[in-house]
Amino acid sequence: MTAFGQEKTPLPLFDVDIQLIRFGEVDADVLLYNMHDNENTSALAGRVFAEKYAGDYYELIHTGKRNLSFLHGKDSVHVDPNRIYTDTGIWLQLEKNEVTDSLAFAAIAQWRDSLLAILRPEDRLLVIALHNNTANKYSYKSYKPGEEYADEAQDLSRGSVCDKDDFFFVTDIDQFESLSKSKYNVVLQSTLTLTDDGSLSVYCYQKGIPYINVEAQHGHLTRQIKMLVYAYRDLIEDQYADKQDKQTRRALKKKLRELIRASKF
Numbered sequence: 001m002t003a004f005g006q007e008k009t010p011l012p013l014f015d016v017d018i019q020l021i022r023f024g025e026v027d028a029d030v031l032l033y034n035m036h037d038n039e040n041t042s043a044l045a046g047r048v049f050a051e052k053y054a055g056d057y058y059e060l061i062h063t064g065k066r067n068l069s070f071l072h073g074k075d076s077v078h079v080d081p082n083r084i085y086t087d088t089g090i091w092l093q094l095e096k097n098e099v100t101d102s103l104a105f106a107a108i109a110q111w112r113d114s115l116l117a118i119l120r121p122e123d124r125l126l127v128i129a130l131h132n133n134t135a136n137k138y139s140y141k142s143y144k145p146g147e148e149y150a151d152e153a154q155d156l157s158r159g160s161v162c163d164k165d166d167f168f169f170v171t172d173i174d175q176f177e178s179l180s181k182s183k184y185n186v187v188l189q190s191t192l193t194l195t196d197d198g199s200l201s202v203y204c205y206q207k208g209i210p211y212i213n214v215e216a217q218h219g220h221l222t223r224q225i226k227m228l229v230y231a232y233r234d235l236i237e238d239q240y241a242d243k244q245d246k247q248t249r250r251a252l253k254k255k256l257r258e259l260i261r262a263s264k265f
């Protein structure tokens with residue numbers, strides 16, 4: 001049975017009160033996830049989409065800020081919730097804070113594991129991360145040759161939508177080719193020169209989980225919802241239009257993922 005509605009799960013880390021809020025359809029094929037608490041356009045877009053259209057939407061809520069901050073001894077430690085999905089990423093975050101304590105690492109890793117056990121990205125047909133950026137800073141152009149994140153991208157597709165802050169970031173070449181036919185900008189994550197920074201896109205790539213990021217400028221709510229609908233139709237509805245039942249689809253997808261994983265390690 002499909003259940004709809006809203007749930008709240010407490011997920012504290014050290015002294016920080018963190019809630020994981022959920023909207024939409026339980027166990028849906030598509031996971032929608034907003035992990036930066038200051039990216040409120042994304043949060044609204046995700047809630048609206050999950051309630052009116054499709055998907056199982058989750059959102060991290062704590063201080064209204066991007067990073068999770070907690071006390072370690074007498075010092076404040078700041079951790080980006082999009083840099084903790086791999087162990088390497090957690091260590092890099094701790095390094096930035098000049099922390100080398102393996103207990104701190106273990107606590108964050110355990111928190112991450114509890115979070116992933118609820119989100120269950122590996123059971124989904126698609127993981128959609130929702131992010132917002134600020135005008136004229138980070139954009140799809142940041143992935144162009146010579147720019148800050150050039151090494152993280154394998155290919156770029158420029159859409160007719162002129163706003164460079166609104167773009168899809170994908171991990172799979174088929175998704176890239178499909179979404180490149182849209183009017184939106186698309187970035188394909190690199191498989192060769194990718195940095196393991198602990199972000200969810202890296203984690204999903206390593207696990208063979210289909211992942212896209214729908215990224216829009218703060219305040220571009222309509223645009224972000226339209227991009228979400230487009231991506232959902234293009235990557236889910238059109239791909240699974242035949243009448244296979246849910247279980248068969250999942251079994252097929254699982255097999256495919258096992259193959260992808262086996263081909264990588």
Ligand SMILES: [Zn+2]
Pocket residue numbers: 035036039130131132
């Ligand atoms: Zn973000």
